[in-house]
Amino acid sequence: QLRQAANRIDILEDRLEQMYKMCNSLVTSGKLFVQDFQKFIKCIFDVREFFSTDELAYKSLAKFGNYLYEIQTLFSSLLEQTSHSILRTLTRMLKEDIKKVKDQGKLFERLSTDYDIALQKNADVSKTKLNICEDVSKNLIATRSCFGHTSIDYTYQINVLFDQHKVDLIELFLSYINFHKAFFHQGYELLSAETEGDAHAMTTELIKTKQDNGQKQKLLEKMHEVNQKRYNPDDNRSDGLTLESSLSLSKSIPPRNISQQNLLNMTNEPPNGSEVTKEGYLFKRSHNKFKTWNRRWFCIRNGQLLYMKRNSSTAVHDNSPEQFPYSVMVPDLRLCTIRSSNDNDRRFVFEIISPNRQVSHLLQADSQLECEQWINVLHATIAHLFKSSNNNERPTSSSSSPKSLFDNHSSTLSIAKTELKQKMIKEKIEYVRSLPGNEKCCDCDAENPEWASINLGILLCLNCGGAHRGLGxxxxxxxxxxxxxxxxxxxxxxxxxxxxxVNEIYEAQLSSEIPKPTTDADPTKRRNYIEAKYVQKAFVRPLPSSNYLRPTTRNIRRWTVMKNAALSTSLGNDLDDENTAHLLKNYNRQQLFRKPIVPSDNGIVADNPPLIWNQNIYLYDAARNRNVPMMLHALALGADKNFANEHDHGRTPLIEAILSKSVAAAEFLLTNNAKVNLPDEDGRTPLHYATQLANKGRGPIILLLKRGADPLLKDNHGIDACSLSMNLADPDVITWYRLIALHEQMKEEDADVEKTYVSILDDPVYMKEIARTPSFSS
Known part of the structure; x- marks a missing residue:
């Protein structure tokens, strides 16, 4: 039975080794798949840039890429769980459990041999040798005892091995199935929750696009048939065909064949009020000493004669007319003389005499008919330009109309602003990446983290980022x-x-019971450590003493104006128009800062130590000193982000951050869910204080408005931030508040009306104001 059991152990070992190899191969193939999948996602985003002018394709491909990225993240997590569960369990079974039983089996075989030898000696000894008989008997008894205990241990370990491995394998693959269940469930939740609305919108747009494409295809087929008939040498019925009824080619892309060019050259009298335009290939004689003739693409646009090279790399890769490298041959056709040139050896040549440059341009067409067409069109263009000038009108082409010029300028300006904004954001991201410690993951020290926790201010690797998402x-x-x-x-x-x-705050008291995970740590251990660190706050540095903040932070000089008791009587519910401006001016001056602070002899303002010291006062004091790290420490200790300081007129930490003019401190509180419209005991919101400080910087106002601050909320005296802004003489702030007031009125009619003022506040000019606001680290 023991031999059979040993044989079964050998068979089990072989099959577990085979299972380990296949599972390891599966994980390796999965990692290669993930790498190729990431490259595939990158290709999607690269292809998306090709459709930057098509809103449907551009947005759809971006969403598809984001969805696939989330799927790739889930698949990477599944592979990691497979590696850490199945491979580790199989390794333990092979390297520990089976090895232990086999070692016991070797000991059993050796003692079995010793027992046989002892039996043989006991049988061979002579009965006359009493001393030897006694020694052999004692040796036999000792060997039998050792062999018996070893047999029992060996049998026990064999039974335990089979029973335990049976349980372990069932439990292992049950968990593995649960991993897959979670993988598919999370994928289903991700795609069903996020793609349902998008898929419906995309399907609607796709159906509409297909219908439009079908109509265009039919039109193109008809045009193709007409073109084939028109340019059949044996068919002369196409002489009356106009350009509008022919194939609609782009006016900026040079056609690649003669028939295409001739099609574009067919022009009739233009409709009344429209500018004459024409495009096509002509040979142009250069002005160098060799007088070479080069084929160029010419067009008439905005009263100018433009040309460019036939084979342009830009034209191949960019179809937008603004991107083509046109050169101006004639800046103003009204000053030119157009005539045929018979003094040249070449046929089909006409001449353009430009007096402003004192030069003569010789151009050659492909046929006499085409040469006459160009001359007629150029004459018609000059006549149209003079007619427009006599009527005090500009040329009416779509490209030269004031609206078009304004649209082009606005588009260029918008692109420039977008590029500037992206540059500012990119530079700031690179700066954040260069901060000490940010070259590694905050929780496991993995290299080059690509994820961030914005309310904690840390960079994370992909695995730790997934664990953080699980926290909520x-x-x-x-x-x-x-x-x-x-x-x-x-x-x-x-x-x-x-x-x-952040780690100086959250890892000040690390415990050996919950060690910090490494790069390849088990997901469960990683998750347990992150929960202990950020949810349970198990390692957070304790609350410092009340005088800890003051010697190490900048003191901010605060104005010391006492409250005017008569103001509440003056500002009643009935504010007449005469004294409103005067009262608001006094109110603006008197209500800004009311807490008296006495400057010390060395010129630094010394606040009185607080009567009560706890984490809420710690947060309040840190916000006053715009110290974001200490604000984070206070929140880690359980401070209330909406704490109202009853010893300072019920002001909140957010109000203190606004008074310190720090966008970073205020944004930190708002990111951690501080209420943006929470007032003090006088009903004054953070926006009231930011409005009064607008002449010191508008960054806090921009931040609060972007985060949903309401300028129409009134304080206990009936004054709102919109009214306070009237005394600032700042048209931008007044315009922002009026836009928000207008948005609130439109919202009553349409709840889904777009917040247009947010895009205005995202202007790079205002972003620079935010960047210039003071901070604790600056």
Whole structure:
């Protein structure tokens, strides 16, 4: 039976080794698949750029790429779980459990041999040798005892091995099936929750696009048939065909064959009020000493004669007319003389005499008919230009109309602003990546983290980022450095923190019971550590003493104006028009800062130590000193982000951050779910204070408005931020508030009306104001 059991152990070992090899091959293939999948996603985004002018294709491909990226993340997690569960369990079975039983089997075989030898000696000894008989008997008894105990141990371990491996394998593959179940469930939730609305919208747009394409295809087929008939040498019925009824080619892309060019050259009298346009290939004689003739693509546009080379790399890769490298041959056709040139040896040549450059341009067409067409069209264009000038009108082509010029200018300006904004964001992201400790993951020290927790101010690897997402947005808000859209104010918060600073707070008291995970740590251990660190706050540095903040932070000089008791009587419910401006001016001056602070002899303002010291006062004091790391420490200790300081007129930490003019401190509180419209005991919101400080910088106002601050909320005296802005003489702030007021009125009619003022606040000019606001680290 023992031999049979040993044989079964050998068979089990062989099959487990085979299973281990196949599973390892599966994981390796999966990792290669993930790498290729990532390259495939990158290709999707690269292809998307090709359709930058098509809104449907551009947005759809971006969404598809994002969905596939999430699927790839889930698949990577599944592979990691497979590697850490099945491979580790199989390794333990092979390297520990089976090896232990086999070692016991070798000991059993050796003692069995010793027992046989002892029996043989006991049988061979002579009965006359009493001393030898006694020694042999004692040796036999000892060997039999050792052999018996070893047999029992060997049998026990064999039974335990089979029973335990049976349980382990069932439990292992049950968990593996659960991994797949979670994988498919998460994928289903992801795609069903996020793609249902998008898929419906895309399907609607796709059906519409297909219908449009079908109509275009039919029209193209008809045009193709007409063109084939028109340019059949044996068919002369196409002489009356106009350009509008022929194939609709782009007016900016040179056609590649003669028939295409001739099609474009067929022009009739233009409709009344429209500019004459024409395009086509002509040979142009150069003005160098060799007088060479080169074929160029010419067009008449905006009263000018333009040309470009036939084979242009830009024309191949970019179909937008603005991108073609046109050169101006004649800047103003009204000053030119057009005539046929008979003094040249070449046929079909006409001449353009330009007096402003004192030059004569010789151009050659492909036929006499085409040469006459060009001359007629150029004459018609000159006549049209003079007619437009006599009527005090500009040429009416779509490209030269004031609206078109304004649209082109606006488009160029918008592109420039977008590029500037992206540059600012990119530079700030690179700065955040360069902060000490940010070259590694905050939780496991993995190299080159590509994810961030914006409310904690840390950079994370993919695995730790997934664990942070599992905590929920109340604890960690995860964002990709490259896949997600970033605001400058969010990056200002990230720049104030960083992995080293945050770990000094959250890992001040690390415990050996819950060790910090490594790069290849088990997902369960990683998740347990992250929950202990950020949810349970198990390692957080304790609350410092009340005098800890003051010697190490900048003191901010605060104005010391006492409250005017008569103001509440003056500002009643009935404010007449005469004294409103005067009262608002006094109110603006008197209500800004009311807490008396006495400057010390050395010129630094010394606040009185607080009567009560706890984490809420710690947060309040840190916000006053715009110290974002200490604000993070206070929140980690359980401070209330909406704490109202009853010893300072019920002001909140957000109000203190606004008074310190720090966008980073205010954005940190708002990112951690502070209420943007929470007033003090006088009903004054953070926006009231930011409005009064507008002459010191408008960054806080821009931040609060983007985060949903309401300028129409009134304080206890009936004054709102919109009214306060009237005394600022700042047209931008007044316009912002009026746009929000207008939006609120439109919202009553249409709840889904778009917040247009947000895009105005995202202007790079205002972003620079945010970037210039003071911070604790600056």
């Amino acid at each position: 947005v109340n604890f960690s808000k995860v964002r990709s450095l490259h896949m997600d859209t970033w605001d400058l104010e969010t990056l200002l918060v990230m720049a104030e923190l960083g992995n080293n600073i």
